Amino acid sequence: MSDGMTGSQIDRNSPVPLFLQIRQALLAEIRSWPDTTAKFPTDVALADRFKVSKMTVRQAIDDLVEAGLLERHRGRGTFVTDRAFVEQLDPILDIDQQYAAAGHSQTTRVLSFDRRAMSVQEQKLFGMEPGEMVVHIRRLRSANGLPLALDERILPSKIADQAGFTVLNAADSIIARLRRATPLARAKWQMSALLADSDLALNLSIHQGAPVLERAMTYLDSQGVILLTGRSLHRGDLVSCAFELPLNGGDPDGLTEMTRAGGIN
DSSP states (O other): OOOSOOGGGOOTTSSSOHHHHHHHHHHHHHHTOOOTTSBOOOHHHHHHHHTSOHHHHHHHHHHHHHTTSEEEETTTEEEEOSOOEEEEEOSSOOHHHHHHHTTOOEEEEEEEEEEEEOOHHHHHHHTOOTTOEEEEEEEEEEETTEEEEEEEEEEEHHHHHHHTOOTTTTTSOHHHHHHHHSOOOEEEEEEEEEEOOHHHHHHHTOOTTOEEEEEEEEEEOTTSOEEEEEEEEEETTTEEEEEOOOSSSOOGGGOOBOSOOOSOO
């Protein structure tokens, strides 16, 4: 079973190692795998498909096994696991807990924590005067050693200080910390499809031009004041986002509103 990349599509002049190119192709195949009881192609079959050595294929497969996406069973073969990277989006948004429950080990690394003057667009968005400052947080989230998403969050400095944000705690749940400091009433999210630029390709370990799922967001208080804006950029070949919405006309606990989020686009 395969409609994916073959040996003729491997770029042997690329600086990206062959086993990483193969791993990328197999990730797409794993995402669409219809039956976890069906055997995954053998190393021999994959080596023949990609026209590479079994050792090169084994590197790619071992990486995917270590990431928890494939399992090897002696005497039975290799199988796709049922532990997909799915983010169930809800008002609490405890992603760490979700991944742990699915059997994944997630880590978050703070790439930058900067304090700077607001842009004109941010002044309008937050309703602030010229000269006000914002805190800009940039983080990389990984699961089982695979980079999954690049997070960018922007909030007024006075809100960040009120909530006690520092570079030391910025890897923790940002929304949980914000909720402890000030009541949040609504979240506005928008999902979009993008293609990775060179920066995203580097941080997410994907090819430039690979599909990326963007979740743009704003969080507001009960007065409609925006307290935080930002976006999460997920690897399109690894992560799915799931929503559960009420159909009875209610809006319990500020359930997400699927509208265009202001701020970063």
